[in-house]
Amino acid sequence: xxxxxxxxxxxxxxxxxxxxxxxxxxxxxxxxxxxxxxxxxxxxxxxxxxxxxxxxxxxxxxxxxxxxxxxxxxxxxxxxxxxxxxxxxxxxxxxxxxxxxxxxxxxxxxxxxxxxxxxxxxxxxxxxxxxxxxxxxxxxxxxxxxxxxxxxxxxxxxxxxxxxxxxxxxxxxxxxxxxxxxxxxxxxxxxxxxxxxxxxxxxxxxxx
Numbered sequence: 001x002x003x004x005x006x007x008x009x010x011x012x013x014x015x016x017x018x019x020x021x022x023x024x025x026x027x028x029x030x031x032x033x034x035x036x037x038x039x040x041x042x043x044x045x046x047x048x049x050x051x052x053x054x055x056x057x058x059x060x061x062x063x064x065x066x067x068x069x070x071x072x073x074x075x076x077x078x079x080x081x082x083x084x085x086x087x088x089x090x091x092x093x094x095x096x097x098x099x100x101x102x103x104x105x106x107x108x109x110x111x112x113x114x115x116x117x118x119x120x121x122x123x124x125x126x127x128x129x130x131x132x133x134x135x136x137x138x139x140x141x142x143x144x145x146x147x148x149x150x151x152x153x154x155x156x157x158x159x160x161x162x163x164x165x166x167x168x169x170x171x172x173x174x175x176x177x178x179x180x181x182x183x184x185x186x187x188x189x190x191x192x193x194x195x196x197x198x199x200x201x202x203x204x205x206x207x208x
Contacts, residue, residue, distance in 0.1 A: 037169030043116020052154025081198030088191030
């Protein structure tokens with residue numbers, strides 16, 4: 001596999017990750033709500049690793065080619081986004097005070113990680129993006145097996161996501177730490193974005 005192809009994919013992937021979406025909304029909300037964004041961002045990355053494995057195994061093409069399966073996946077993913085978005089809207093987060101991480105009522109790392117994995121892993125748009133984009137930068141008949149090339153490209157995309165989403169979440173927390181009213185407004189916007197994206201995903205699928 002030519003390193004030029006990897007570099008070209010990295011550039012395309014990075015530009016795509018810079019486009020705000022559900023992942024951005026989740027990272028921002030986590031930055032304002034949690035002491036650290038690592039669980040939330042780690043969950044997003046786990047979702048993309050899972051999508052990479054699905055594409056590398058060749059299963060994604062079967063899912064994309066089945067209208068019923070894709071509709072079910074879209075409904076599940078959209079419903080999950082809407083549910084999280086409504087929860088974020090009704091319970092807007094502000095930066096936690098010092099010592100809040102010791103609160104026994106604090107949400108566990110596992111739960112926060114699972115939320116992130118659900119947002120990225122259940123996103124049908126991300127699945128279709130992987131199906132359409134990754135194979136274009138892989139070469140059949142190369143020294144590397146095709147599945148290995150797909151896996152490498154998927155990990156490159158995941159690394160881009162790690163850098164951007166961790167930066168977004170951390171920046172949101174630091175910039176808005178002393179501005180609780182603004183932080184609540186930004187969190188509500190993040191929740192609204194999740195709801196809108198979920199509704200649009202479902203509507204786009206159902207009108208076809």
